[in-house]
Amino acid sequence: MKKVYIQSVGSVSAQKTFDNSEFLDEITEYYDTIIFAVNPVYKDYIPPAAARRMAKGIKMSAVASKIALTEAEVENVDAIITGTGMGCVRDSEKFVSAIIDNDEAYLTPTSFIQSTHNTVGGQIALGLGCKGYNFTYVHSSISFESALLDAKMQLELDEASTILVGGVDELGDHTVAIHRAINHIKLKAVSLGGLLSSRTEGAVFGEGANFFVLSNEKSDTSYGELVAVDTFNTLQKGKLIEAAITFLTQNDLKVTDVDLLVLGNNGDIEFDDYYRVLQDGLFSETQQLYYKHLSGEFNTASSFGLWLASKILKTQTVPGIVNLNDLSASKLDVILLYNQYRGLNHSFTLVRKC
Amino acid sequence: MGIISAIGNTVAENYDALIEGRKGISRISKINTIQRDEIMVGEIAASNDALIELLGLPPENNYCRTALLGAVAAKEAIANAQITDIKKYRTGLVSATSVGGMDMTEKYYYDYLTDTSTQKYIDGHHAGDSTQKVAEQLGIEQSLVTSISTACSSAANSIMFGARLIKSGKLDRVIVGGADCLSKFTINGFKTLMILSDTYSTPFDENRKGLNLGEAAAFLVLESEEVVKAENKNVLAYVKGYGNANDAYHQTASSENGDGATLAMEKALKVAGYEPSDIDYINAHGTATGNNDLSEGRAIINVFGSNVPDFSSTKAYTGHTLAAAGAIEAVFSVLALQHDIIFPNLNYKTQMKEFSLRPQLALKEKGLDAVLSNSLGFGGNCSTVIFSKQA
Amino acid sequence: MSDLKQELKEKIIEQLNLEDVSIDEIGDEDTLFGDGLGLDSIDALELIVMLDKDYGIKLSDPKEGRKIFESIGVMADYIAEHRTK
Numbered sequence: 150m151k152k153v154y155i156q157s158v159g160s161v162s163a164q165k166t167f168d169n170s171e172f173l174d175e176i177t178e179y180y181d182t183i184i185f186a187v188n189p190v191y192k193d194y195i196p197p198a199a200a201r202r203m204a205k206g207i208k209m210s211a212v213a214s215k216i217a218l219t220e221a222e223v224e225n226v227d228a229i230i231t232g233t234g235m236g237c238v239r240d241s242e243k244f245v246s247a248i249i250d251n252d253e254a255y256l257t258p259t260s261f262i263q264s265t266h267n268t269v270g271g272q273i274a275l276g277l278g279c280k281g282y283n284f285t286y287v288h289s290s291i292s293f294e295s296a297l298l299d300a301k302m303q304l305e306l307d308e309a310s311t312i313l314v315g316g317v318d319e320l321g322d323h324t325v326a327i328h329r330a331i332n333h334i335k336l337k338a339v340s341l342g343g344l345l346s347s348r349t350e351g352a353v354f355g356e357g358a359n360f361f362v363l364s365n366e367k368s369d370t371s372y373g374e375l376v377a378v379d380t381f382n383t384l385q386k387g388k389l390i391e392a393a394i395t396f397l398t399q400n401d402l403k404v405t406d407v408d409l410l411v412l413g414n415n416g417d418i419e420f421d422d423y424y425r426v427l428q429d430g431l432f433s434e435t436q437q438l439y440y441k442h443l444s445g446e447f448n449t450a451s452s453f454g455l456w457l458a459s460k461i462l463k464t465q466t467v468p469g470i471v472n473l474n475d476l477s478a479s480k481l482d483v484i485l486l487y488n489q490y491r492g493l494n495h496s497f498t499l500v501r502k503c
Numbered sequence: 504m505g506i507i508s509a510i511g512n513t514v515a516e517n518y519d520a521l522i523e524g525r526k527g528i529s530r531i532s533k534i535n536t537i538q539r540d541e542i543m544v545g546e547i548a549a550s551n552d553a554l555i556e557l558l559g560l561p562p563e564n565n566y567c568r569t570a571l572l573g574a575v576a577a578k579e580a581i582a583n584a585q586i587t588d589i590k591k592y593r594t595g596l597v598s599a600t601s602v603g604g605m606d607m608t609e610k611y612y613y614d615y616l617t618d619t620s621t622q623k624y625i626d627g628h629h630a631g632d633s634t635q636k637v638a639e640q641l642g643i644e645q646s647l648v649t650s651i652s653t654a655c656s657s658a659a660n661s662i663m664f665g666a667r668l669i670k671s672g673k674l675d676r677v678i679v680g681g682a683d684c685l686s687k688f689t690i691n692g693f694k695t696l697m698i699l700s701d702t703y704s705t706p707f708d709e710n711r712k713g714l715n716l717g718e719a720a721a722f723l724v725l726e727s728e729e730v731v732k733a734e735n736k737n738v739l740a741y742v743k744g745y746g747n748a749n750d751a752y753h754q755t756a757s758s759e760n761g762d763g764a765t766l767a768m769e770k771a772l773k774v775a776g777y778e779p780s781d782i783d784y785i786n787a788h789g790t791a792t793g794n795n796d797l798s799e800g801r802a803i804i805n806v807f808g809s810n811v812p813d814f815s816s817t818k819a820y821t822g823h824t825l826a827a828a829g830a831i832e833a834v835f836s837v838l839a840l841q842h843d844i845i846f847p848n849l850n851y852k853t854q855m856k857e858f859s860l861r862p863q864l865a866l867k868e869k870g871l872d873a874v875l876s877n878s879l880g881f882g883g884n885c886s887t888v889i890f891s892k893q894a
Numbered sequence: 895m896s897d898l899k900q901e902l903k904e905k906i907i908e909q910l911n912l913e914d915v916s917i918d919e920i921g922d923e924d925t926l927f928g929d930g931l932g933l934d935s936i937d938a939l940e941l942i943v944m945l946d947k948d949y950g951i952k953l954s955d956p957k958e959g960r961k962i963f964e965s966i967g968v969m970a971d972y973i974a975e976h977r978t979k
Binding site: 229234235236241244245246248249252253254256257258261262264265266267268270271272274275277278279280281282283284285286287288289291292295299302305306323326327328330331379380381382383384385388392448493494 | 536537538596601603605608609612613615616622625626628629630631632634635638643644645646647648649650651652653654660664667668671673687688691692694695696747748749750751752753754755762763766880881882883884
């Protein structure tokens, strides 16, 4: 079985992350309950003829994937695999509201076509002229990890040698409104630094696109090795430690081999307890990081987590803003990521310096 | 296997309808749409209430129709596979949908903001929710459960991914399939593309006017060799080959020469280790749109040359069930293999002028060893799965 | 007639979100589809809806649309003759 390497990254997020030469040098602060992506100049990446139909999620993906492809110095890939939790929300909202508001009259096709979940994957393929394997996973907080796993399997078995993998979700007005109505979004605004101490229900919703070029050939510029990915539809708090140990053991690692633990804490008082199980128990001696105060919560926010881990492996530095505890790792080789959303769809991801 | 479609609520009912030529296409009855008299659909007779009762769900459940259909089909599949202990082996679930909970969202879109009694469906909108509900119904916990959404090729892709998970040794058993219900969203969406027929659809016919939408769910239980041996299972068929490729031509239309479909079929044959001549029957995507049938027809000729095997589209029976299509047609392909029978391509009158392909028009008894099933979706997503009688 | 042509140019730019195209850049006889303005089959469907909504002209066959949408000039002639709004 071949090994799998992260060759490049591309990110559009609520922080200025679309410039790969920087690493959270400037932080975009907020005091809000939803945070939007910091936009690159889309015109620089997407021809206007294509951009005119694209909603934000597709635009963010087009940019993030282009950045990743350029950095990896590849013009085409063997496969394109994307993950999205809610798909193209804005176009879906546009079409549904048009149906209701106009009583099904004078409907136009563009927003319907753009609303299908695999539009991002399809558009990237169109742009690259890539006729290879093209899948889209849509399953809440393991959408991105499903895409990663699929890519990893293909690369390990040498069924492909370069694959573009990404996670994307966008904010839509109506979708935000209804999630507010059921308290999935915080009722009161919080600041970036105050997210975890808010002790309230709900999360701060965000949006973004994070893409990676994976390959089974290492290069001098590889970010790191993608060692393992595992997902669980359900996982009781009482079984979390056992699951973490099993995951590490299956990869010949002990808890003490993990240098950094990257967690998906999103400030939701009801569900951050899952992370506490690992923070206070198994990994109490490990340097712990979090990232959703920077990216916001969305189904594929864990792709931002992987972006963070990849950047850390490459630069061998940890920006202070992501520290969750006061410990300092002696080396930055092995990073374990854990995420879940509202108690479901948990994932462990392991990356290593190569 | 398990299935619920416009032609039956079980595998046996679907099979009977197929061999008796009984199509399930009619005017829509459960959705209030102004398009009612201008379209025909493959609607499942059971109402949501009937399905809820069948599943024994409590009144406070938040199952959308997609989840209800999926649960019914998945439970039949597990029962037919004689699985008594789902936790005995490493089991996963890979499902597919395009509609998800949109049937509820479009109904309660504005109500969600003011009527708290409707809000339980908000969580059920996203594609993964119906899959999670199926997992709950089957007792699958702490396992790999995920959903694929690549438009009309979705369920075929679920089958492919499930097969690969077993092949790679990650799982011993994977339940694969898909579910989609009818919705105003998809009805109007396809109407704006002007590819819906106002009468019974006529796949591969020169005068075809478009497709009939349908709703359905189907699941298949894939198991590894070891599990089959250990449990002394009766194997219905083998997932012998599979391939996914992208047309990279246009967002919704297929390329004139069916490049994506050609590549998908070639990939599937390669994985199977087959020559084109090994295929005995093609269950085509055959939606009866001007574009698909021409493009797919050309792709079939690209791959099979002058030796095109018997082929037919079963969408004249069930309608185009979108994300579920790849799964229900997988069930039909397996039934074909089991019974050595080729299902007819209904409603056909006139050969297409672009080539000399004629689908199989009558029910045909023929020894079958390998069946190829195509599912071609928006975004240029083309998938092919090959089923075989022997390993 | 030239008012209608002007109106059509404005509508096309708006409906099809052609942000970086100005009215002056669309000539009356310029080809709209393929090489000219570069519109495609999805745009054709959008314009069919526009014909219905704004001018009361219903087309049942998308292929008819391609002939009518040849250029602004051809469109204006057709609409002038068939409009019911």
